[in-house]
Amino acid sequence: MNLDLTSIQLLAKVDPLKYPGPAWSPYVVGALIGVLSMFTFYFSNKPLGASTAYARIAGMLGNVVAPGHTQSLKYFKENPTRFGWELLLVFGVIVGAFIAAWSGGELTGQLLPAMWQERFGPDSALLRIIVAFAGGGLMAFGARMAGGCTSGHGISGTLQLAIGSWISAICFFIGGIITAMLMFGI
């Protein structure tokens, strides 16, 4: 992609559709994730969810740095931090995605995604790290406050027809669409 031009032109208009889409049909992948959620309910008595794992790590680190203070916090009192199913699920996701990308020749091995570079230039590594970190922080706070993330509310909660999960999932997209339009659409 003509990097020599885009590096001069800051905040270029970007088209996400010019980059490659999914390797498999999204309907097939979605249906299989639906089947996987049936398996996790049946075999593990747990819904698919990713965000809790990060809170577990936060609690473990807190227990190392400031155990007394960490254990005095309401969230960690009610959700004891332990190494468990949720953490291994997210570790498994990293491994599984590596296998999928490797088998499909889609390993990226890069700090800056192509579309980010096209928009913010090739020298925007520090900006990307700050934005991704801030995004992660907001997501974790929001997910804990709402009670789940795109997996826990967006898939597992909505499929059980929980009202709060539908409200949360719709708000995920409202907040996301507004922010993305401001970042990439103008």
Place this chain on the structure above:
Amino acid sequence: MPATLQKPQHDSTFKETTLDETPAITPSSPARTLALGLVFGIVFGFLLQKGGVAKFHVLIGQLLLKDFTVVKVMLSAVVVGMLGIHLMHHLKLVALHIKPTRIASNIIGGLMFGAGFALSAYCPGTGAAALGQGNFDALAMVVGMIAGSYVFAEASGWISRKIDPIGDNGKITLHDVLPMNRAVIVIGSAAILTIVLVIIEFAAVR
């Protein structure tokens, strides 16, 4: 922490297997729980990557309403899972795990999550998949997630006193609210979502 938790378990399973020849596979076995978590995670990550939702431009493309891959994956999962899990629950094979409806927290937390979702371009699950795929910027998101979780824990007492009670309806579902047969609601919801998918397939470029 893990060592103190697992040590007695190893001892007890060892004794069991020496006493009788039954394998140590019981529903409550922690080793089995952990192994299942890992296996389900590997399958989940594999599917997320193959579905394209570990890609930066696919997630941003969705939020810019140009690439509907994310919604296609999510709604297909919801339709299949909705029919399957409600049927399994009807047959008393699984328990449901309904999260409470707290309208203020759902909306405020949801909007914050959405803003973070667009900034990082990954969500907690797809970010882990993006990291596995080789998108190293996802590591900054992971560190941010851990930090944000701790900040939330700091605020959790205040939020549970001041925000959670606003619009707190408990663990309600659509079939609690609508005066209809649950099977009708489940099949009807799955049908509506399928129609939405058909419309997206014909209306969206991708």
